[in-house]
Amino acid sequence: MSDPYSVLGVSPNASDSEIKKAYLELARKYHPDNYHDNPLADLAQEKMKEINEAYNIIMNMRDGKKNSQQGYSGASGGSPEGMKVRAAINSGDLRYAEELLNSFSVKNAEWHFLMGSLYYRKGWLDEARRYYTTAVNMDPGNAEYNQALAFMNRGGQTYRTHGSGSNANQACDTCDACDCCAALLCMNMCCRCTFF
Numbered sequence: 001m002s003d004p005y006s007v008l009g010v011s012p013n014a015s016d017s018e019i020k021k022a023y024l025e026l027a028r029k030y031h032p033d034n035y036h037d038n039p040l041a042d043l044a045q046e047k048m049k050e051i052n053e054a055y056n057i058i059m060n061m062r063d064g065k066k067n068s069q070q071g072y073s074g075a076s077g078g079s080p081e082g083m084k085v086r087a088a089i090n091s092g093d094l095r096y097a098e099e100l101l102n103s104f105s106v107k108n109a110e111w112h113f114l115m116g117s118l119y120y121r122k123g124w125l126d127e128a129r130r131y132y133t134t135a136v137n138m139d140p141g142n143a144e145y146n147q148a149l150a151f152m153n154r155g156g157q158t159y160r161t162h163g164s165g166s167n168a169n170q171a172c173d174t175c176d177a178c179d180c181c182a183a184l185l186c187m188n189m190c191c192r193c194t195f196f
Contacts, residue, residue, distance in 0.1 A: 004055070032045040052092075101118065112138065113132065
């Protein structure tokens with residue numbers, strides 16, 4: 001990728017909030033769920049991967065600058081291994097994310113949070129909620145873990161689809177971030193700051 005800023009349509013001088021806004025708008029537009037039974041589905045999926053990659057590159061660069069200035073290791077207190085898992089989940093490489101998680105020697109709160117994120121992405125919402133709950137119980141002061149669990153309790157179920165047809169991918173009426181993309185984006189934002 002030559003210029004992640006151009007992929008998101010923002011200036012390198014854009015604020016973090018401007019970048020997040022651009023990312024969310026593009027992700028809502030190009031998420032493959034919007035192209036169900038559409039010949040453009042494959043193109044939308046590729047575009048979504050490009051958007052995710054661009055956002056991750058930009059935020060990792062910015063986190064790196066902040067961390068070097070502050071002597072801080074890892075966004076949101078995450079481990080380097082955890083960052084690899086987050087990147088794999090964000091890029092849609094769930095098999096690799098699961099392999100990485102299975103290689104962790106310690107099943108700490110971060111591990112449970114990442115397992116929850118993996119299961120959420122797979123659509124296994126009961127498992128995701130269980131792992132998020134464990135993460136919160138192990139580290140009750142972590143805002144990222146609390147936000148993910150609160151999101152699940154407020155309506156994260158909208159990612160789940162049953163059957164096919166026009167009702168298979170309907171979003172719920174009670175929240176404004178109900179499509180899979182927005183939910184994952186919000187959780188991704190939680191990895192970087194207290195967004196949701």
